[in-house]
Amino acid sequence: MIEKKIKSILYKIKKLFFNVFLIKKSNNDTIFEKIYKKNYWGSAESISGPGSDLINTQNIRIELPKIISKYKIQKVIDVPCGDFNWMKLVVDQSDIDYLGCDIVEELINLNKKLYSSNKVNFSKLNLMKDQLPDSDLLICRALFYHLDFFSIKKILENFKRSNIKYVLLTNSPNLENFINKDIINGQFRDLDLFKAPLLFPSNYLYKFEDIRNSDTNIIEQEMILWKMDELLNNINL
Numbered sequence: 752m753i754e755k756k757i758k759s760i761l762y763k764i765k766k767l768f769f770n771v772f773l774i775k776k777s778n779n780d781t782i783f784e785k786i787y788k789k790n791y792w793g794s795a796e797s798i799s800g801p802g803s804d805l806i807n808t809q810n811i812r813i814e815l816p817k818i819i820s821k822y823k824i825q826k827v828i829d830v831p832c833g834d835f836n837w838m839k840l841v842v843d844q845s846d847i848d849y850l851g852c853d854i855v856e857e858l859i860n861l862n863k864k865l866y867s868s869n870k871v872n873f874s875k876l877n878l879m880k881d882q883l884p885d886s887d888l889l890i891c892r893a894l895f896y897h898l899d900f901f902s903i904k905k906i907l908e909n910f911k912r913s914n915i916k917y918v919l920l921t922n923s924p925n926l927e928n929f930i931n932k933d934i935i936n937g938q939f940r941d942l943d944l945f946k947a948p949l950l951f952p953s954n955y956l957y958k959f960e961d962i963r964n965s966d967t968n969i970i971e972q973e974m975i976l977w978k979m980d981e982l983l984n985n986i987n988l
């Protein structure tokens with residue numbers, strides 16, 4: 752109990768330090784580089800944070816192959832790919848062309864060194880502005896809840912310029928009386944895609960549980976699959 756309290760206080764101090772010295776003094780392009788270099792998300796297993804540890808990706812590793820098979824997915828683009836910690840297990844057992852992209856160049860170079868093969872590639876890409884290659888499925892896990900509304904809007908506009916059939920996004924589900932707040936890029940808040948100002952349409956194809964809090968038993972994160980054009984045609988950009 753005391754140990755938990757001390758941990759929570761230390762985390763709050765770290766967060767304050769981060770907000771004042773890293774986020775507020777950074778521009779958009781360098782925030783995630785600093786997060787990467789400081790291992791700010793604090794997982795010993797994955798530089799992309801505890802949500803990317805194997806224990807927290809058990810369900811998505813079961814669900815993704817089902818989606819790949821059901822929707823006859825051959826070409827996947829995964830943005831952001833982070834450190835590929837859990838996704839490597841999915842890719843290993845699927846016969847897909849995989850392209851992992853992230854805004855942090857150092858991370859991409861490391862992924863290239865460790866994991867590139869004839870069917871697995873990595874490339875530096877900013878989802879807000881860089882052209883996305885044609886693909887069957889875009890996986891965008893654990894990103895929007897770290898971004899301000901303006902950046903999310905930029906990403907959706909970029910989706911409009913792409914030729915991608917399906918998109919799989921992270922949502923914070925079933926939050927009663929919840930109001931989406933804006934943040935500075937790099938921070939975190941729960942984000943309900945169906946609530947203002949995003950108001951995503953409910954015409955999705957499929958959703959599944961991603962992360963469940965083991966203390967409260969509440970689902971903290973779910974993944975939702977849309978047909979890209981059906982999502983974008985029903986969003987006000």
Ligand SMILES: C[S@@+](CC[C@H](N)C(=O)[O-])C[C@H]1O[C@@H](n2cnc3c(N)ncnc32)[C@H](O)[C@@H]1O
Nearest residue numbers: 783799803831832833853854877878879892893
């Ligand atoms: C929490 S990690 C999630 C990684 C991965 N999707 C996973 O589930 O393990 C968030 C990642 O988003 C990347 N990122 C942030 N802004 C981005 C952008 N505009 N374009 C591409 N990647 C971005 C960060 O560098 C970081 O690696």
